[in-house]
Amino acid sequence: MILQRKSDVFFCSLLLGVLLICLMVADAAISRRLDRDGVQERRAIVRVLALTDLCLTTEARYTRHPSMADLHTPFQEHPLSLDHFPAGALMPPPPHLRPQDGGE
Amino acid sequence: MGAIEKQRHILDFTLSSLGRRTGKNIALVIVYALVIFLIASVLFLADALKNEAVQILQDAPEIVVQRLVAGRHDLIPTHYMESIKTIRGVQSVESRLWGYYYDPFSGANYTLMVNADLNDHPGAIIIGAGVSRRSEPGKPLQPLRKNDLIPFKTSGGEVLTLQVKGLLPAASELVTADLILVSEPDFRKLFSVPNDRATDLVLQARNTKELATIATKIAQIHPDSRPILRDDMLRTYDAVFDWRGGVILMVLSGVFFAFIILAWDKATGLSAEEKREIGILKAIGWETSDILLMKFWEGAAVSLTAFFLGIFLAYLHVFLASSLLFEPVLKGWAVLYPHFRLTPHIHIYQIAVLFFLTVIPYTVVTIVPSWRSATIDPDAAMRL
Numbered sequence: 001m002i003l004q005r006k007s008d009v010f011f012c013s014l015l016l017g018v019l020l021i022c023l024m025v026a027d028a029a030i031s032r033r034l035d036r037d038g039v040q041e042r043r044a045i046v047r048v049l050a051l052t053d054l055c056l057t058t059e060a061r062y063t064r065h066p067s068m069a070d071l072h073t074p075f076q077e078h079p080l081s082l083d084h085f086p087a088g089a090l091m092p093p094p095p096h097l098r099p100q101d102g103g104e
Numbered sequence: 105m106g107a108i109e110k111q112r113h114i115l116d117f118t119l120s121s122l123g124r125r126t127g128k129n130i131a132l133v134i135v136y137a138l139v140i141f142l143i144a145s146v147l148f149l150a151d152a153l154k155n156e157a158v159q160i161l162q163d164a165p166e167i168v169v170q171r172l173v174a175g176r177h178d179l180i181p182t183h184y185m186e187s188i189k190t191i192r193g194v195q196s197v198e199s200r201l202w203g204y205y206y207d208p209f210s211g212a213n214y215t216l217m218v219n220a221d222l223n224d225h226p227g228a229i230i231i232g233a234g235v236s237r238r239s240e241p242g243k244p245l246q247p248l249r250k251n252d253l254i255p256f257k258t259s260g261g262e263v264l265t266l267q268v269k270g271l272l273p274a275a276s277e278l279v280t281a282d283l284i285l286v287s288e289p290d291f292r293k294l295f296s297v298p299n300d301r302a303t304d305l306v307l308q309a310r311n312t313k314e315l316a317t318i319a320t321k322i323a324q325i326h327p328d329s330r331p332i333l334r335d336d337m338l339r340t341y342d343a344v345f346d347w348r349g350g351v352i353l354m355v356l357s358g359v360f361f362a363f364i365i366l367a368w369d370k371a372t373g374l375s376a377e378e379k380r381e382i383g384i385l386k387a388i389g390w391e392t393s394d395i396l397l398m399k400f401w402e403g404a405a406v407s408l409t410a411f412f413l414g415i416f417l418a419y420l421h422v423f424l425a426s427s428l429l430f431e432p433v434l435k436g437w438a439v440l441y442p443h444f445r446l447t448p449h450i451h452i453y454q455i456a457v458l459f460f461l462t463v464i465p466y467t468v469v470t471i472v473p474s475w476r477s478a479t480i481d482p483d484a485a486m487r488l
Contacts, residue, residue: 006119007112010405017412021455024419028448031423035447038275039159045276047163049217050200050306052337054157055234055281058213058440061204064282065215066344067337068168068304070177070330095343096336 067094111401114394118401121381133410139356139363140414140462141421146352147454148422149430150345152446157341160279161334165306166315168200168332169322179301184326188307191321193314199302201291205256205284210238212282212440216294219285226287228269229254234281234440236271259296266290274443281442352433360462368469379477386482395478396471403470407463415458423448 003009045051053065062069122129169188171180185197201218214235222228236248248254248268256264272280291297309315319331382395421427426445 005112005116007115010115010119014408017408020412020416024416024448024450025452025455028423028450031448039447041273042160042276042279043163045272046160046279049219049280049283049285050165050198051279052161052164052168052332054153054160054278054341055215055232055283055442056153056278058215058282064204064213067332067340068170068177070170070172070175094336094340096332096339 069094070097111397114397115401118398119405121398122402122405129406133406133413135363135366136406136410136466137413137417139360140411140458141417142356143353143360143462144415144418144458145421145427145430146356147458148418148448148450149427149446151454152422152449154342154345155449156278156446157345158338161338161341164334164337166309166312166334167307167319167322169305169307169326170330170332171304171326171328172330173328177304179297180304180329182300182302184329185305187325188305188322191318191325193309193311193318195308195310197305197307200304200306201288201297202303203291203295205294207238208257209255210439212238214284214440215282216284216286216291218288218291220288222269222285222287223289224287225269226289227265227267228287229266229290230270230272230285231268232272232280232283233274233277234442235284236268237440256294258294264290264294277442278444281444282440364465364469367466379480382477382480383482383484386480392475392478396474399474399478400467400471403467404463407466411459411463414462415455419448419450422446 003012052067055064057063169180169184171178171184180199182199185199188194188197203216205214205216206212207214212235219230222230231248231254237245238248238254250268250270252268253265254268256266258264266286272283272285286294292299307318309318315333315335319333322329322331385395385398386392421429423446426443431441
């Protein structure tokens with residue numbers, strides 16, 4: 001009997017864990033290879049339709065098209081009214097709007 | 105007895121000792137695995153989205169020129185194209201017509217965009233997969249198909265009914281879920297956009313190294329314009345996912361520290377049974393270093409089990425279950441949400457960071473206070 005000691009079982013479980021991680025990394029690499037055509041298709045759509053942003057959240061225009069937003073969009077209701085869309089709390093202003101990057 | 109054999113004996117004993125408190129240790133592993141699962145899910149999701157954005161947006165327009173009026177994005181006069189075309193290095197300039205439409209029936213926001221191919225087919229639209237799932241409150245969900253009609257309300261208050269002539273591929277949902285492609289006459293009728301105005305201009309340059317110079321020249325010729333470079337768009341997504349992942353990780357770090365405090369508390373406040381066990385072990389000849397080794401193996405067994413379990417579940421959650429638990433966070437107030445399956449993107453560096461952020465702190469935090477209990481007087485321990 002190979003696994004007659006508890007330490008044997010423990011080391012085998014560790015090995016299984018490491019193997020699972022290797023399988024995950026391999027699966028990720030294979031999936032990326034298989035998805036090449038899909039990526040090309042998405043890139044073609046972006047090129048043909050001249051799209052600029054990902055459709056991640058559609059609740060406000062500055063979260064739907066963050067790269068097209070200007071500094072005032074989160075304060076569209078009033079200069080001092082705070083952003084009221086939940087996704088806005090998770091979305092920073094684009095780097096090109098920050099003063100140190102030569103933005104507005 | 106060889107060093108390896110000694111370690112194995114201590115490990116055998118530690119595992120038996122853990123087995124005597126099965127319920128408590130299983131609960132500990134489950135909570136620990138849950139913490140690792142949440143942190144790993146955030147890291148995997150943010151990295152996969154960032155990677156997808158960088159890959160897809162490689163072909164986004166090189167420069168987008170907007171017009172700003174009183175600090176807000178405004179319609180741009182199409183005659184700006186003439187002066188921009190004269191800038192050296194500009195290959196082509198085209199106008200884009202796009203905007204947002206709130207559908208009062210479904211409560212969803214759509215992005216309407218003019219597609220030149222539809223200009224010969226007024227009344228026809230091509231919709232994204234998210235729009236095809238449009239449902240009205242109280243009515244069962246019935247996906248829109250080819251030749252179905254969608255009513256739109258124009259800015260003048262009239263109803264404009266457009267017919268679905270095609271659907272955009274479901275595989276492109278990450279960029280097209282809320283998209284409706286319309287003809288130019290329909291777009292102008294819907295939003296009353298004058299014929300000499302466009303939403304913005306997109307341009308291609310002969311040499312991508314000249315983009316920044318061209319952008320500067322555009323801003324000089326038209327001081328009310330704002331050029332946005334493709335690099336800016338890509339950097340926006342880098343920042344969005346770093347920030348988004350950072351905010352969620354900051355919230356989760358509270359959970360992690362609470363867990364570390366629990367582990368510390370557990371290690372410092374040993375139960376009477378555990379103290380008696382240590383006392384007996386020291387009485388039969390175990391040294392302080394052996395007790396510390398036992399505690400090390402105990403911490404390693406718990407944390408490694410939780411680590412592998414947490415990582416594996418996070419992988420399944422993000423890449424097979426489409427981040428089901430994070431959907432409400434991403435969705436916010438939006439009615440329309442893209443259904444997409446991300447291409448797995450993980451690497452050893454990520455796993456190593458997770459390992460050093462989760463397993464090492466737990467092992468250290470449990471072994472350090474064990475020093476106190478390991479130096480306990482055996483006689484006093486057994487009398488407890």
